[in-house]
Amino acid sequence: MDENNGHDDVLVIGAGMAGIEASLRLALAGRHVHLVEESPCFGGSVIRFEDIYPNMDCATCMIAPLQQDLLQNASIDLLTLSRVEKVSGNAGKFKVRVKKKASYVSAETCIGCGMCFEACPVSLDNDFEEGMAQRKAIYVPAAGALPNVPSIDTDNCLRFKGEECNACIEACMFEAIVMDDKDEVLDLDVAAILVATGYGLMDLKPMKRFGYGKVPDVLSSVAFARLYASNGPTEGELKLRSGDAPSSVAVVQCVGREETGYCSAVCCLNSLKFAHYVDHKLPDAAVHVLHTDMCVPGKTHQRFRDKMVEHGADLVFATDVKVGKGSPGVKIAYKDGAGKAAELKVDMVVLAPAFVPSEGSKELADILGVPLDGTGFFAQGGNGGGPVSTAKEGIYVAGCATGPKGISQVVMEADMAVAAILTGTDGGVS
Amino acid sequence: MARRIGFFICECGPNIGENVDIDAVLNAVEDMDDVVLAARFGLMCSGPGKDFLKANIKTEKLTHLVVAACSPKQHELTFMEVCEDSGINPFLFQLTNIREQVAWVTKDKEEATEKTIRLAKAAIRRVRYHDPLSKTALAVNADVLVIGGGVAGMAAALRLASPERRVHLVERSSSLGGRVVAQGPIYPTMASGGEMATAMVDLVEGNDWIVVHRYSEVSVVVGFFGNFEVVVTGELEDGGTLETKVNVGAGVVATGAEVLEGKPLEDLGHGSIDGVVSSAELEAMLADGSIGGKGGKAPKSVAFVQCVGRDEVGYCSEICCMNSAKQARLLLEAAKGAKVHILYRDLCVPGRDQQAFLEGAVKAGANLVRTTSVEVGGSKGGITVSHSLGDGKAEKLMVDMVVLSPAMVPPTGTEGMAEMLNVELDPSGFLLEAHAKLEPMAAGIDGIYLAGSASGPRSVSDSIVQAEACAGRVLSSLIPGRTIEPEIRVSHILETLCTGCQTCLEVCCYGAIVYDPMKNVSHINAAICRGCGNCVAACPSNAISLYHFTYKQLYQEIVEAIR
Known part of the structure; x- marks a missing residue:
């Protein structure tokens, strides 16, 4: 495939939905792809959700074939635990420096049996599970994460703290633990670069009115999604901190919309999906969705909304939402559609925070020499091109790196970027 | 041996x-x-x-x-x-x-x-019962058929056409450009839609690798990804028709959407009360200068009514809130101090830039009113718009003009198009995607792609993104000079056992089976079949079997497993 000695290689930054789609399509077209991912696994935000609206497809199953293709594709170098450190040059001939952190596990010999993490004596909060479960110092973020090869978190491994510990080395029957693994620096020549770094979620703590971190059983949307996930911390049981099942759940929309100044496009549907989650697992529990504008754009989404209402979801127009401790449970004060003060008492509150630029966007933009826009997302079309072009020729951007959007739009942008890269011109007309 | x-x-x-x-x-x-x-x-x-x-x-x-x-x-x-x-x-x-x-x-x-x-x-x-199977390689035709000459179709054609890839662009009407060619500024950039579309028309017409078929429709599409045979039927000036056969490897459907007409609009006074117009009619008045612009007049008070027909069609048309915000801005520019109300149910402004654009309209003077029901009546001094507020109380507005924002609906002919291409329709009557999330630009048939509003209401910019995504799919998989390897584990029909009952045709999801009335048997096109086995299970005369999953292989396997 590498007929041009790397001169038409492509660098894709971020192995979420956009990065995976673009990498697979570019590889299919005969391009060699270097796919750089900061975390130890690929799949991005999607793999945290078990089901996807509106058809309730299992997200993990949905993207598993793509992940499998990625793992088996000889034209794609999958660089996990990696970061882009330096970029120079211009379209057609960029020089890129990537730093790949040592994982201390040989991907060639490891079979992913998990004996090493069972043996590891260290235990700490698993960020992937929003701290609701523990992981070891040698770990994969969640069952089913791919590649199914653990890595050592050197901040927490006893050996890296100077202590004596051979637990994982002894547990591994395949001698796959490589303690003298070294960080690598890769210098790549690429013709084009695609930024597919996705989004982050608004930090809930500073918005004190929502009670996050203070009031028990007030969760972020991601935490709730993990509770529902069968590979999550409760193996799919929706439960309160006490261990009991909630008898009522409220999902609060537009958390942080005032601060960001935009609508995050997918949260209403995501919250309706949460109503389905509750209905599915706890059919007797009440579900309230507190919303401002119910945003269900497109030909299928209102049907999904209507179906959730049929299934008993209580849609409540609510502004000025304040979340506080109830006795017991959680109390929500809000203003209703007529502007009158109202109150709701529930066992559990799920907050739907706004999408924000992913961490490190500014740093990466500086390295690439492309601008961010006023909201902190990557600016689109600065080169007079379409929405997947940046101010710099040869550098493209797709997916939520430019703002909140749903999976289908992300995939379309990824394929648009592929079209632009394969024809060597920026998307042009809009 | x-x-x-x-x-x-x-x-x-x-x-x-x-x-x-x-x-x-x-x-x-x-x-x-x-x-x-x-x-x-x-x-x-x-x-x-x-x-x-x-x-x-x-x-x-x-x-x-x-x-x-x-x-x-x-x-x-x-x-x-x-x-x-x-x-x-x-x-x-x-x-x-x-x-x-x-x-x-x-x-x-x-x-x-x-x-x-x-x-x-x-x-x-x-x-023991396995048969050796061998791969086949088929040469591909890299040319592409694009149906519909609006911005989506033109964007796909422009991206795809090259010396190695000819594009046949089929347009029903006399001219390219679609709906956008008649539009003024489009959100969020407020660049002229008409100018953009016209520039694209010029590029298409000047492109040696794009063959434009005007006054034409696609009447036959048979074949499979890499090898479709297409008949384009053109209307001649003397009233006759001309059939042109073209061979392509893939097709892009960019037939757009139409705007809802009829009862939901008539109920709000459209056609019976002077000054009640649809958003498309206002768009035309803004574009031709009869409202706003030099010498154009401008209403002093306007009420936009959103979600007209939404209940009837059962979905949100996605683009109307933003379109009304844009038209409100244009009206307020044309007549400073005018009163503009936007009566909405739920504001639909998804994404990074949309809310800021809407707020721009509010800053310019637009008044957003959340309401649950609207009635429009004529009176001597203007038009009365009564609507109910969140608290159940009603409010009355007197305005010079009412702009109705009707739902977007599938264009006439969509059903026939779907049948010809063997593409399914969704419950709203738009063309159905292969997968709502992972393949929103592809139809369920390999090699047929969907661009723009053909698969659901879309803004101009999103239509172009989808068209370019179609192009990305074609460019990465239909490469001139390459061959494609069809699935080997596919079904085949034993003609001697086939009774011609055509049950298999009904269960095939891929349109891989055709019935031959002359021989009274059905035939499976191996290049289209994916080997799902539906037909094998459905065939009442056991005439169908699936390579590598034959009855014998499965039976022997099961016998041993349950012994």
């Missing part, structure tokens, strides 16, 4: 080795018919493991291979490659999964061993 089957069990380190009595498995299978070797190895997928297999294939002159190891997802291809390298047809191989399906889940070792023996015997028995 006699069969010589080799059976190999992988210990997968301790994963299988510690949970299954491997010697017991080897003992149980070694006397089976045609088994000439039963052996174990520590890690079969490793380099030494593959070499071990190759060496044994050679020395034992094996003709068939069975490996008991992990999931086929992990290493089926690995061992099929070993077969190919060793001169065995890769389909004379069977992998049985004794790790994920036994060692990792069956805790009791005796039980696990017993289960492994059953699976191993089933695989061995099955492989």
Whole structure:
């Protein structure tokens, strides 16, 4: 495939939905792809959700074939635990420096049996599970994460703290633990670069009115999604901190919309999906969705909304939402559609925070020499091109790196970027 | 030649080795018919493991291979490659999964061993009945058919056309440009839609690799990805028609959407009350200068009514809130101090830039009113708009003009188009995508793509993104000079048994089966079939079978598994 000695290689930054789609399509077209991912696994935000609206497809199953293709594709170098450190040059001939952190596990010999993490004596909060479960110092973020090869978190491994510990080395029957693994620096020549770094979620703590971190059983949307996930911390049981099942759940929309100044496009549907989650697992529990504008754009989404209402979801127009401790449970004060003060008492509150630029966007933009826009997302079309072009020729951007959007739009942008890269011109007309 | 089957069990380190009595498995299978070797190895997928297999294939002159190891997802291809390298047809191989399906889940070792023996015997028995299958390569035609000459169709055509790839752009009307060509500024950039579309028309007309078929419709599409035969029927000036045959490898459907008409609008006074217009009519007045612009007049008070027909169609048309915000801005620019109300149900402004754009309209003077129901009536001094507020109270507005924002609906002819292309419709009547999330730009038929509002209401910019995504798919998979390898494990019909009942046609999801009335039999196009097996199960006369999943193979496998 590498007929041009790397001169038409492509660098894709971020192995979420956009990065995976673009990498697979570019590889299919005969391009060699270097796919750089900061975390130890690929799949991005999607793999945290078990089901996807509106058809309730299992997200993990949905993207598993793509992940499998990625793992088996000889034209794609999958660089996990990696970061882009330096970029120079211009379209057609960029020089890129990537730093790949040592994982201390040989991907060639490891079979992913998990004996090493069972043996590891260290235990700490698993960020992937929003701290609701523990992981070891040698770990994969969640069952089913791919590649199914653990890595050592050197901040927490006893050996890296100077202590004596051979637990994982002894547990591994395949001698796959490589303690003298070294960080690598890769210098790549690429013709084009695609930024597919996705989004982050608004930090809930500073918005004190929502009670996050203070009031028990007030969760972020991601935490709730993990509770529902069968590979999550409760193996799919929706439960309160006490261990009991909630008898009522409220999902609060537009958390942080005032601060960001935009609508995050997918949260209403995501919250309706949460109503389905509750209905599915706890059919007797009440579900309230507190919303401002119910945003269900497109030909299928209102049907999904209507179906959730049929299934008993209580849609409540609510502004000025304040979340506080109830006795017991959680109390929500809000203003209703007529502007009158109202109150709701529930066992559990799920907050739907706004999408924000992913961490490190500014740093990466500086390295690439492309601008961010006023909201902190990557600016689109600065080169007079379409929405997947940046101010710099040869550098493209797709997916939520430019703002909140749903999976289908992300995939379309990824394929648009592929079209632009394969024809060597920026998307042009809009 | 006699069969010589080799059976190999992988210990997968301790994963299988510690949970299954491997010697017991080897003992149980070694006397089976045609088994000439039963052996174990520590890690079969490793380099030494593959070499071990190759060496044994050679020395034992094996003709068939069975490996008991992990999931086929992990290493089926690995061992099929070993077969190919060793001169065995890769389909004379069977992998049985004794790790994920036994060692990792069956805790009791005796039980696990017993289960492994059953699976191993089933695989061995099955492989005896395997047939060698070979890949075929088909040459592809890289040309592309684009149906619809609006911005989506033109964007796809412009991206795809090249000296190696001709594009046939088929447009029903006399001219290219679609709806956008008549538009003024479009959100969010407020650049002129008309100018943009006209510039695209010029590019298309100046492109040597795009063949534009005007006054034309596509009347026949048959074939499969890489090789479609298309008939384009054009209308001649004398009233006659001209049929042109073109061959393409893929098609892009960019037939757009229409705006809802009729009762929902009439109920709000459209057609009966002066000054009640649709958003499209206002767009035309803004574009031709009869409202706003130099010498144009401008209403002093306007009420936009959103979601007209939303209940009837059952969905939100996505673009109307933003469109009304834009038109409000234009009206307020034309008549400073005018009163503009936007009566909405739920504001739909998804994404990074939309809310800021809407707020721009509010800053310019637009008044957003959340309401649950609206009535429009005529009166002497203007138009009365009564609507109810959140608290159930009603409010009355007197305005000069009412702008109705009707739902977007599938264009006439969509059903026929769907039938011709064998593409399904969704419950709203738009063309259905192959997968709402992962393949929103593709139809369920390989090689047919969907661009713009053909698959649902879309803004101009989103339509272009989708058109470009279609192009991305075509450019990455339909490459001039390359061949494509169709699926090998496909169904075929034994003509002598077929009664021509056509049950199979009804259950085929891929349009792979055609009925031949002359011979009264059905025929499966192997290049389209994906091997799902629906037709095999449905055929009442057992005339259909699926290569590599024949009745005999499955029966023999099951007999051994449940013995």
